[in-house]
Amino acid sequence: MQETIRLEHLSIGYKQGKARRVVAADLNASIDSGRLTCLLGRNGVGKSTLLRTLAGFLPPLDGRILLHGQSLSSYSKADLARLVSVVLTGKPQVQNMRVDELVALGRSPYTDFWGRLRTADRRAVGEAMRLVGMESLAHRMVSDLSDGERQKTMIAKALAQQTPVIILDEPTAFLDFPSKVETMKLLRHLVRETDKTIFLSSHDLELSMQLADRLWLMSGRQLVIGTPRQLTADGTLARYVAHPDVRFNAEEMTLAIEV
Template sequence: MEAQTSLLQTSALAIGYKTGKGKSKVIAGPLNLELHAGQLVCLLGPNGCGKSTLLRTISGLQQPLKGEIILDGAVLNKLKPAQVAKKISLVLTDKVSAGNLDVYSLISLGRYPYSGWLGILTEQDKHIIEQAIKATDTGAFIGRKMDSLSDGECQKVMLARAMAQDTPLIILDEPTAHLDLPSRIQLMRLLHQLAKETNKAILLSTHELDLALQVADQIWLMRNGGQLDAGLPEELVLNGAFQHAFEKDGIVFDAASGTFNIHYSGKRDIKVTGEGVAAFWTKKALVRNGFSISSATTHTLKSATTHTLKVSVSGEGPDTLWTVQKNNESATYTSLRGFLQAL
């Protein structure tokens, strides 16, 4: 892979807020981060760790406590607001309150840094607006009023406005916060697609850990206490950063499946053999019912007591069979419900 030039770079950046009398509270830092064109970067972390503060600082809405932010070769805090507006477009998490504004008018606001206070659109402006509408698939409701749109449609319109602003960097603060599951999936997939097709850098904060693992080119993983791990999603899973960042009592990140499991105590281990969809969902059902899936080897199991619980899953779909070995006895079940009730 060819080396990429950084679109945004932070050097020994410390973020936080002023507390008065010349004092300040550092939330995170020093942070040395990079953003590249064509990348979708997801900022993850528990509530209160400083995600929004980092986004506000990087976007120029809040001054850093220490360090430096280089944006497209220039020091961010030395740029005028009009210059920043041509480099960064920002989509906040708040619900859109656009009154009686129609969709096209709101998207057109993205051209404000170029059209000035008169808001006169040139043919070039209109062309860029049309490209933004096409890229975000908002043409179907372009003539409607903003207050008639669903949350998912509103978020796509706000993204179209950011695209119309035509900046190399787009920053979104929890863009999926008010969306249902299908809309969240659709928006995350759209953001990934836009980063690739437009060569823009897109940075977003989100709580959609499972979706971020699927679409992010890079993940910035913040922890309480100010630490931040940056890298490929797979790297952060393999080195244990994901597990440590979200580890709480009774909740464990399963690196094998990329999901979080809720562990209950008070029941035995169970050894599950078999592959495929049926075996995967059998394990899910067992964990939900308070069992711990044993990772013991065959040799270990042979030397274990006769009370070791084992299940073999074979077949797929309606032909799936669950064969249970318990107390030196064996029984086969033709349904997952019947198998679970027998345990």
């Protein structure tokens, strides 16, 4: 287990002409390998903005991000593609291809100009589809997939990329309950077995509380970080879910709805 990503006085948000829309400011934190870290927070609080900034898709407004001790902005696109894979929400732009072809795009940092797959690439693609349970749909068109199947395909593409860091924006959003559990358990297993760094956002609070090693809770402009046990013990999670009809069981880390 070691520090992979460090946020130093990081401010995130959007530039609109000369105006700046600051979503969160002065974030200081680090993400370790070998741990599953889940980012929680209400709608619109800035989770996707943070993930997109950590992935290098959005420039920081202030401060900096270090990846393996080096400024994220100093990496070339090619180097970054071998270090960080990203699964964002929303439909992939490529629809007119087969599932196995889309997953194989995850190998592009390693293939030649023509994208020719070698044995090792094919093996990585097959293994990634097996891990997410998409082997039987390998030859289906992406445009014909359900939302959940498409989500799994995108996770397989990220796994095929074989990067030490994986960033996922709501990877369980469209999945049915067993698939949510399987996906979270797969990611948890991966960080342990391969010492990867996995950072994901989620609205599945119970799953995150029960399966994450660390939680990041964004609220207002604040970021609270701790293990699920710590954030339960200090009342942070109870405050986050506070609602007259919701009972938070801190012992079992479950939620019950009063009817």
